[in-house]
Amino acid sequence: MLLKNEDNLLNGLEKYYEAEEVKLEWMKENLQKMEDLIKDYELVGDTKIPIFEPLNLNHPIDSFRLFQRFQNLWIASTQKATSTQNMKLITDGLSITELPKKDDFDGSCLSVLRIQRTYKIDTKDLANGHVLGVQTEPLSKTECQEIARVAEESANFKDYGIAWRLAALERTNQSDSSSLRDAYLGLVNAHLALENSTGAEEFAERVLDLDPENETLYEEVLKLFIQIEGIKGHSIWKRNVTTEFERYEALCRNDFPPKPLVCRYRKGRIPYELIKEELLNIDPLISLVYDVISEKEADKLVDLAYPSMARAQMIGGWSGNNRISKVGWLNDEQDKMVEKIANRINRLIHLKTAKISGVMTAEPFQVVTYGIGGQYEPHKDFFEPHVSESSFGQSRNRIATFIFYLSSISHGGATVFPEVNVTVNPVKGAAALWYNMKRSGEGDTRTIHAGCPVVLGQKWVANKWIHEYGQEWTRPCGLVSDAQDLDLYS
Numbered sequence: 472m473l474l475k476n477e478d479n480l481l482n483g484l485e486k487y488y489e490a491e492e493v494k495l496e497w498m499k500e501n502l503q504k505m506e507d508l509i510k511d512y513e514l515v516g517d518t519k520i521p522i523f524e525p526l527n528l529n530h531p532i533d534s535f536r537l538f539q540r541f542q543n544l545w546i547a548s549t550q551k552a553t554s555t556q557n558m559k560l561i562t563d564g565l566s567i568t569e570l571p572k573k574d575d576f577d578g579s580c581l582s583v584l585r586i587q588r589t590y591k592i593d594t595k596d597l598a599n600g601h602v603l604g605v606q607t608e609p610l611s612k613t614e615c616q617e618i619a620r621v622a623e624e625s626a627n628f629k630d631y632g633i634a635w636r637l638a639a640l641e642r643t644n645q646s647d648s649s650s651l652r653d654a655y656l657g658l659v660n661a662h663l664a665l666e667n668s669t670g671a672e673e674f675a676e677r678v679l680d681l682d683p684e685n686e687t688l689y690e691e692v693l694k695l696f697i698q699i700e701g702i703k704g705h706s707i708w709k710r711n712v713t714t715e716f717e718r719y720e721a722l723c724r725n726d727f728p729p730k731p732l733v734c735r736y737r738k739g740r741i742p743y744e745l746i747k748e749e750l751l752n753i754d755p756l757i758s759l760v761y762d763v764i765s766e767k768e769a770d771k772l773v774d775l776a777y778p779s780m781a782r783a784q785m786i787g788g789w790s791g792n793n794r795i796s797k798v799g800w801l802n803d804e805q806d807k808m809v810e811k812i813a814n815r816i817n818r819l820i821h822l823k824t825a826k827i828s829g830v831m832t833a834e835p836f837q838v839v840t841y842g843i844g845g846q847y848e849p850h851k852d853f854f855e856p857h858v859s860e861s862s863f864g865q866s867r868n869r870i871a872t873f874i875f876y877l878s879s880i881s882h883g884g885a886t887v888f889p890e891v892n893v894t895v896n897p898v899k900g901a902a903a904l905w906y907n908m909k910r911s912g913e914g915d916t917r918t919i920h921a922g923c924p925v926v927l928g929q930k931w932v933a934n935k936w937i938h939e940y941g942q943e944w945t946r947p948c949g950l951v952s953d954a955q956d957l958d959l960y961s
């Protein structure tokens with residue numbers, strides 16, 4: 472969509488430029504007519520004040536003349552000058568009403584940084600357009616500076632500022648002293664962001680050395696030295712991160728040795744229907760079931776949800792950067808195919824998904840898409856009992872999650888479980904299944920999970936959150952409080 476808009480924008484901007492040229496020509500002519508009205512000049516101090524043709528405002532013709540002059544010359548000119556009519560030429564062909572804003576651009580820089588950190592990609596490789604074996608055009612000096620700026624301004628990525636400023640320096644023409652000055656000033660900023668006074672001082676001095684006689688530059692650098700004085704003795708900025716979060720990132724990178732592959736056929740409700748299930752963890756049970764949604768159905772879910780998709784929020788409001796994705800909801804009643812897919816979950820894993828006497832046993836499908844750098848940080852799908860009660864009433868908490876993968880992702884985008892070291896790589900047509908609550912009814916914190924940042928492509932999933940209500944016989948409590956799920960339906 473944005474690429475198409477680039478074509479249209481270029482076209483629109485060309486038309487705008489031509490129209491503005493015509494407008495300027497008209498204004499020049501009008502200005503000439505105005506100047507022709509000047510009969511003489513009066514000198515007040517150094518300023519030349521024009522004297523217009525004297526008008527007798529008691530005379531109807533002169534009065535008329537003044538008005539017509541205002542109307543045809545002054546007002547017409549100022550209106551023309553301030554008219555935004557030509558702007559329409561730029562926006563006319565656009566297929567979206569709003570162009571990306573600074574926040575969107577900064578967001579895309581943060582995506583690069585998030586991908587870089589999570590997948591431990593060297594700045595040099597990234598700046599050269601090299602991402603996990605996939606090559607694109609190298610980044611320019613300005614692009615490196617922009618990423619550095621966003622890193623320095625961010626709460627989480629300040630430690631990447633220096634590397635990006637150095638990449639910008641590498642792309643700077645060493646014989647152009649004003650560009651070199653900008654590159655060094657950038658490095659001062661990167662060190663200031665980290666509260667590293669020694670580094671900041673080193674580059675501030677380099678700026679001075681470029682042109683020691685330059686007074687204005689001296690003034691500018693002096694201000695920096697004052698700032699540097701202010702951070703002396705501070706400890707250098709360090710990222711604040713939990714070990715769980717580090718484990719999340721390590722799982723995203725597939726840093727752990729692969730677990731042995733364990734598969735089985737799982738029995739669905741129809742005796743002859745067996746589902747290919749890869750057991751990724753036994754307790755709590757986390758599995759990947761294959762071939763549960765066709766290519767056509769997956770694409771249809773995406774198409775149906777697409778028009779209503781909006782930036783994801785979480786219960787309780789805005790999610791910040793914990794969840795960077797867009798979501799849309801699909802009710803079973805909305806389309807026969809949606810209902811059919813929801814019913815299939817029940818047929819395959821026994822848990823109910825349809826309403827019982829008007830009470831829901833599962834939420835509508837939540838279709839989620841993540842763009843490049845999109846992610847969902849570690850979280851639980853179930854709620855504290857009082858929250859689930861106030862949000863869902865009788866249908867209570869989310870007993871299980873069934874998540875269809877509607878696209879395959881070659882780099883990044885895995886669903887990971889940091890408490891039990893499980894990584895699920897999205898495969899279109901498959902679905903992951905886990906139980907958020909123990910069979911005793913207690914929330915199972917071992918099911919904390921996350922969606923890793925997407926590196927290449929677009930990730931699409933559809934969540935079906937299945938609730939406690941109605942599952943008394945489909946997932947009975949078991950005889951012991953820590954009853955497992957493996958023996959059910961095997």
Ligand SMILES: O=C(O)CCC(=O)C(=O)O
Pocket residue numbers: 839847852884885886887920921922923932934
């Ligand atoms: O996108 C993923 O892999 C996980 C999504 C998820 O956990 C959620 O939407 O609750």
Ligand SMILES: [Fe+2]
Pocket residue numbers: 850851852920
């Ligand atoms: Fe989740």
